Amino acid sequence: MQKISVIGAGTMGNGIAHVFAQKGFTVNLIDTSAAQLEKALKTIATNLDRQVTKGLLTEEEKKGVLQRITTFGSIPEGVAKADLAVEAATENTEIKLSIFRQLDEAAPAGCILASNTSSISISRIGAVTRRPAAVIGLHFMNPVPVMKLIEIINGYATDAEVTRQMVALAEKLGKTPCVVNDYPGFIANxxxxxxxxxxxxxxxxxxxxxxxxxxxxxxxxxxxxxxxxxxxxxxxxxxxxxxxxxxxxxxxxxxxxxxxxxxxxxxxxxxxxxxxxxxxxxxxxxxxxxxxxxxxxxxx
CATH class of the missing domain: 1.10.1040.10 (N-(1-d-carboxylethyl)-l-norvaline Dehydrogenase; domain 2)
Known part of the structure; x- marks a missing residue:
């Protein structure tokens, strides 16, 4: 699992893209707004500069992180080769369901579909796709580059192997995974x-x-x-x-x-x-x- 697509370039999306790229993953950052994508890249660069100032990264490592992030204006072109797609759009049920319908159509058969939702049912999201076993919640905390927790949410149909892979992925990102089941608010909220x-x-x-x-x-x-x-x-x-x-x-x-x-x-x-x-x-x-x-x- 090396190719990550992040849908939504807002606060959470740019933070998720930052963390994956810093750990060596190839990241496609997707948003329909070109201005939002430009703002996201500037935010990531600023946060990387802060890490350089603190001695957590070198200038060369910072350049490498930015080079691993490519921006796209649409879901189909941005997820065509993804191993994992992480939706980080606004916390609105209908918007998320629409995105997952598009992801299901455009993403490769083996691609895992994850949502960064903080409260919306993963089971409901998975039900609008033809791959509910491959749909899971990855609830990152804000600010993503700083906070260690990832709340991993199993939908009713989520496959246990998908959960295992996401736990391993969270650890590879340097995060602490906590697995919960899909009930309103999960645990954190x-x-x-x-x-x-x-x-x-x-x-x-x-x-x-x-x-x-x-x-x-x-x-x-x-x-x-x-x-x-x-x-x-x-x-x-x-x-x-x-x-x-x-x-x-x-x-x-x-x-x-x-x-x-x-x-x-x-x-x-x-x-x-x-x-x-x-x-x-x-x-x-x-x-x-x-x-x-x-x-x-x-x-x-």
Whole structure:
């Protein structure tokens, strides 16, 4: 397994392409937007420069990584010779199902089809293909070049040999694979999203202010980032989407998203990607500034 196709050149896609190319794989990075592909290559180059500065790579190794990545504007030409295709498109069920139908038509018979989905059913994705045994979830964590975990998700029809190959591949990438079965939210988001939602509810109900909620979780629970800051980093729209998957999948009210989260997403306050969520973000600044909408005191 040497030829990898990555579909989607956004944050996750360019990170996945970066990691595979750095480990010596030939990578085809596919996106319908030429501007997005150009941006992805610049992001990868910037992240490689950071590795060079830290002494983790040489300039020659950096050049080799970039040379192993080729960009394509369509799925058929980008996956024609792939051993593994990794879909990293936006977290939208219909978009992913459409991509997997195309992958099934265009990819070679022996190609494994993987999704980087963080919540959408692998069984459902596999069911729209003629090779459900070869469909699996590879849920990388953001930022991909830094985070060690890959959550490997077995669909109902996923073949055990495919899972074994993906575990071995994750280890070859220097990652730690954890295998889970296909139920709403898998493990990472089934546990993480209710915590984030409860933090939003705590803010919504006036139990504590943004800084104190995040500080309690960082200092009291040894979390590197508080739940509200993490929600901003993930994207509040993504958090909302995953909570709705959990609510629909389990049919339990405990997964219902907080009205405050719904309102923020509706208004376009999505976190880092939009410049404001629970915090305000200024390009080039690392200072964590609470949004002016949440600078009042808790009702104590």
């Amino acid at each position: 089934r546990i993480l999203m209710p915590m984030i939602n409860e933090a939003v509810y705590s803010l919504y109900e006036g139990v504590a202010i943004v800084n104190d909620i995040d500080t309690i979780m960082k200092l009291g629970m040894a979390h590197p980032m508080g739940p509200l800051q993490l929600a901003d980093f993930i994207g509040l729209d993504v958090c909302l989407s995953i909570l709705r998957v959990l609510q629909d999948g389990f049919g339990q009210p405990k997964y219902a998203p907080c009205p405050l989260l719904v309102n923020m997403v509706t208004a376009g306050f999505l976190g880092v990607k939009s410049g404001e969520g629970f915090y305000r973000y200024t390009p080039g600044s690392k200072e964590l500034v609470v949004s002016t909408r949440f600078t009042g005191s808790a009702g104590l």
